[in-house]
Amino acid sequence: MMSFRRGIQQFLDDMDTVILSRGEDYYHSGQVENIIWEENHVTAEVSGSEEAPYLVEIDFSEDGEVEDWSCDCPYEWGPVCKHTAAVLLAIQAEAPEEPKKISRAAKIDIRPLLERAEKPQLAALILEHCQEDLRFQSRVLAELGDGGEQELAAVKALVKASIRSNTYRGYIDMKGCDNICVDLDDALDQARRRAKGKQYERALDITLFVLLTAIKLAEEADGSSGSLSYTVDAALETVGLIASGLTAGGGKRKAVVGKILKTTEDPVFDGWDYWRYDLVQRAAALADRENEGEFYRLLDRLSDQQWEKFQDTPRYGYGEQDKITRYAILCSAQGPEAARAYLEKNLEVDEFRLILIRDEMEKRDYAHAERLCRERLEREQTEQRYRPSQWQYLLYEIYRDGGQREEQICQARRLALLGDRDFYQTTKELLTEDGRWPEIYPGFLAELKAARPAHEYMEILELEGEVPLLMEQVRLNPKSVFRYGDVLTAQYQKEVYSLCAAVIRKDSKQAGNRGEYRALCGLIKSLAGFGGQAEAKAIIAELRQRYPRRPALLDELGRV
Numbered sequence: 068m069m070s071f072r073r074g075i076q077q078f079l080d081d082m083d084t085v086i087l088s089r090g091e092d093y094y095h096s097g098q099v100e101n102i103i104w105e106e107n108h109v110t111a112e113v114s115g116s117e118e119a120p121y122l123v124e125i126d127f128s129e130d131g132e133v134e135d136w137s138c139d140c141p142y143e144w145g146p147v148c149k150h151t152a153a154v155l156l157a158i159q160a161e162a163p164e165e166p167k168k169i170s171r172a173a174k175i176d177i178r179p180l181l182e183r184a185e186k187p188q189l190a191a192l193i194l195e196h197c198q199e200d201l202r203f204q205s206r207v208l209a210e211l212g213d214g215g216e217q218e219l220a221a222v223k224a225l226v227k228a229s230i231r232s233n234t235y236r237g238y239i240d241m242k243g244c245d246n247i248c249v250d251l252d253d254a255l256d257q258a259r260r261r262a263k264g265k266q267y268e269r270a271l272d273i274t275l276f277v278l279l280t281a282i283k284l285a286e287e288a289d290g291s292s293g294s295l296s297y298t299v300d301a302a303l304e305t306v307g308l309i310a311s312g313l314t315a316g317g318g319k320r321k322a323v324v325g326k327i328l329k330t331t332e333d334p335v336f337d338g339w340d341y342w343r344y345d346l347v348q349r350a351a352a353l354a355d356r357e358n359e360g361e362f363y364r365l366l367d368r369l370s371d372q373q374w375e376k377f378q379d380t381p382r383y384g385y386g387e388q389d390k391i392t393r394y395a396i397l398c399s400a401q402g403p404e405a406a407r408a409y410l411e412k413n414l415e416v417d418e419f420r421l422i423l424i425r426d427e428m429e430k431r432d433y434a435h436a437e438r439l440c441r442e443r444l445e446r447e448q449t450e451q452r453y454r455p456s457q458w459q460y461l462l463y464e465i466y467r468d469g470g471q472r473e474e475q476i477c478q479a480r481r482l483a484l485l486g487d488r489d490f491y492q493t494t495k496e497l498l499t500e501d502g503r504w505p506e507i508y509p510g511f512l513a514e515l516k517a518a519r520p521a522h523e524y525m526e527i528l529e530l531e532g533e534v535p536l537l538m539e540q541v542r543l544n545p546k547s548v549f550r551y552g553d554v555l556t557a558q559y560q561k562e563v564y565s566l567c568a569a570v571i572r573k574d575s576k577q578a579g580n581r582g583e584y585r586a587l588c589g590l591i592k593s594l595a596g597f598g599g600q601a602e603a604k605a606i607i608a609e610l611r612q613r614y615p616r617r618p619a620l621l622d623e624l625g626r627v
Contacts, residue, residue, distance in 0.1 A: 071127060071131045071158070071159070072159050073131065074127065074128075074130070074131035074132040074133055075133060075155050075158070075159040076159070077132070077133075078132075078133040078155065079152070079155060079156070079159075082147055082152060083145060083147070085245060085248075085294040085297060086145060086147055086148065086149050086152055087152050088242070088245040088294070089149035089152070089245060089248070089249045089252070089294075090149045090150070090151070090152025090153040090155070090156060091152070091153075091156060092149075092245070092246055092249050093113060093115075093149060093150065093152075093153035093249070094152075094153040094156040094157050098113055098114045098115070098153065099111055099112075099113055099153050099154055099156075099157040100112045100113070100114065100120065102154070102157060102158055102161070107126060107127040107128070107129065108124070108125075108126050108127075109124070109125045109126075109127070109154070109158055110122065110123065110124050110125075111123050111125075111154040111157065111158070113138075113150040113153055113154060115140065115150065115253060115256060121138055121139055121140045121150045122138070122139050123136070123137070123138045123150050123151050123154040124136065124137050124138075125151070125154060125155065125158070133155070136151050137151075138150045138151050140256070141256065141259055144297070144301065149249070149252075218257075218269060218273070219269075219272050219273060219276065222254045222257070222273055222276065222277075223276065225250055225254070226247070226250055226251060226254065226276075226277075226280060229246065229247045229249075229250040230247055230284075232246075233246045233247055239284065239287065241294075244284060244294055244295055245294045247284065248281070248294040248295060248297070248298045251277045251280065251281055251298050251302075252298060252301065254273055254276070254277050255273070255274065255277055255298075255301055255302060255305055257273060258270040258271075258273040258274045258277070258305055258309075259305055259308065261273070262305070262308055262309050262312055263312075265312065265316060265318070267309050267312065267313045267318060267323060268322060268323060268326075270305070270309050271306070271309050271323055271326060271327070272326075274302055274305045274306055274309065275302075275306075275326065275327070275330050277298065277302045278299060278302035278303065278306070278330070278346070279330065279333060279335050281295050281298040281299045281302060282299055282335050282336065282339055282342060283335050285299065285339075286335070286338065286339075299342055303342065303345050303346060303349055304349075306327065306346060306349040306350060307349035307352070309323070310323075310327075310349060310350050310351075310352040310353050311352050313353060314352045314353060314399075320353045320355070320358065321358070323353060324350065324353050324354075324358050324361065325361075327346065327347075327350040327353075328347075328350070328361060328362070328365050330346070331343055331346050331347055331365060331369075332365070332368070332369075340369075340373075340388070341388065343369070344369075344388040344389070344391075344392050347362065347365065347366070347392050348391065348392050348395050350362075351392065351395035351396045351398070351399055352395075352399055353399070354395075354396040354399040354400040355399065355400050356400055356401070358400075359396055359397075359400035359401070362396045362400075363393070363396070366389055366392060366393060369389070370389060373386070387416050387418070390413050390416050390419070391416065391418060391419075393409065394406060394409055394410065394413075394419065397409050407423075407426075410422060410423055411423070414439070414442075417443070420439055420442075420443055421457075421461075423439055424436045424439050424440055424461060424465075427439065428464070428465060428468060431469075433465050433466075433468065433469030433471070436465050436469075437462065437465050437466075437469075440458055440461050440462045440465060441462070443458050444456075444458050444459070444462070454485065454486050454487070455482050455485040455486065455487055459478070459481065459482055459485065460482070462478055463475065463478040463479060463482060463490075466478050472497075472501075475497065476494065476497045476498060476501075479493045479494040479497060480494045480511065483511075483515070484514055484515065484518045484519070485518075486519060486523065488523070488526070488527075491515075491527060491530075494511070495508075512527070512531075512533075512536075515527055521540055521543070521544055521547075522544075522547070524540065525537060525540050525541075525544075525547060525550075525551065528540065529551060529554055534554065534555060534557075534558055534559075535558075537551055537554065537555065538555055538558070538559050538562070541555065541566065542566075545566050545569060545570050546570050548563055548566040548567055548570065549567065549570070549590060549593045552567065552593065552594075552596075552597040553596070553597060556597045556598060560598070563597060563599075564594065564597070564599040564602045567590065567593070567594040567597070567599065567602070568594070568602060568605075568606050570590065571587065571590050571591060571594070571606055571610075572606070572609075574586075574587050574590065575587055575610055575613070575614070575620075578620070580619070581619045581623065584617075584619055584620045584623040584624075585623055587620075587623075588623045588624060588626065588627050591603050591606060591607060591624075591627050592627060594606070595627075603627070607624050607627060610624060611624060
């Protein structure tokens, strides 16, 4: 039976390293509190940026494995959050060796003490704790401060202290970046809470500070920490939440738009143009007839800067990012008709073509959708591809949804020939329904043989029970006998055993370490599994005689 500690360790081993690192920081800083066991169910509280701690619940199986978990934090970018990781580390330290029922511990309730305490006494305790814990100080200022300036100042002070404490000889290593990101992520939690309360400017000030700080650190760290990229993406996501909330709520946009566009031109974005354009795209939800000119003038300035760097590119409309950003602005400011006209003029952008095709399919104009798709496929003729592109799959959807049965079958067949095994089965099902499969099958099989690699063709032969044809391919690819030996043995027993022995002899000449010897012995076991026990014993005896001075090989052969 597995212990709780081992079950937790197995779970932690599969966890994202960045999230695990943040969980370790929370655990070691003592933020996991009130761990309560009730049979194989554990609850715990983790203090974070919220006023109330986050509640984490974890269920274990009878064998001590982590079976289910949940946390009421707003984390949405993965299956496990840092708070859950912190709790797992904490309970791993005190978990019993073997799973057993543990009764609920008594929970200390300090509320009555606080309600009886005098205000000066409470204030003194809070002040003392603020001096010891900047994170707590930031929360106090956020909750009790009169305005956003105090809250932002507290966040900046916390992050500044975090950067200072994680800088060693002027350098921040990956572990240090992860530690700083814990505080930056807590600040984003705080910003999202403000956005939820419709305090959009306060939320934006915190978010933009986090965004610029993370990008600057990414530049200094030469992009070596994945956690910084994660924090930048989370900050951009938060900008989008703020823009969407403000748009839906009908609040005043001018100040928010001005701050975002001004931030976009910050030199910290130089060299990070993807994030720069992403920021504008997130803010595009705020574009309207009055302010859209500000967005376009910003994009024109960015295009000018790009043109100065790369003078062989068009002066305006630089790259797909520019076009995609302008489209997002048009959608918000002028509506679907103007946006569609823009798409139709810029079909060289695949994202635009895809939007139009989906739109045409929704309107059931399958002829136009097919034409748009085929225009893009013509470009693929010069591209080397090993698998079907999205346009090939999209064309199949067009034929299927448009009721074009013959074209649907032809496209399914084409996808199978391009290497999608599932569409082999789809083609077979469609032709079987039409009663044409027996007629088409031989020619289709010949096409697959010519178009696909041998191993893919052999998988189809196995599926269809084409044993003689499969044997022909195995003769050409002898090592594949171990893949298909159990299928072939009934009709070609002696030849299968002979091929197995030949491959084993050949591999034995090239094997030179214990790992290769074990692989060789695995082939011998397969031969025995096909029913060739006598042949397996013979080849073992032959190898013992041939290689008497390979003790590792002799040892492995003795284990077979």
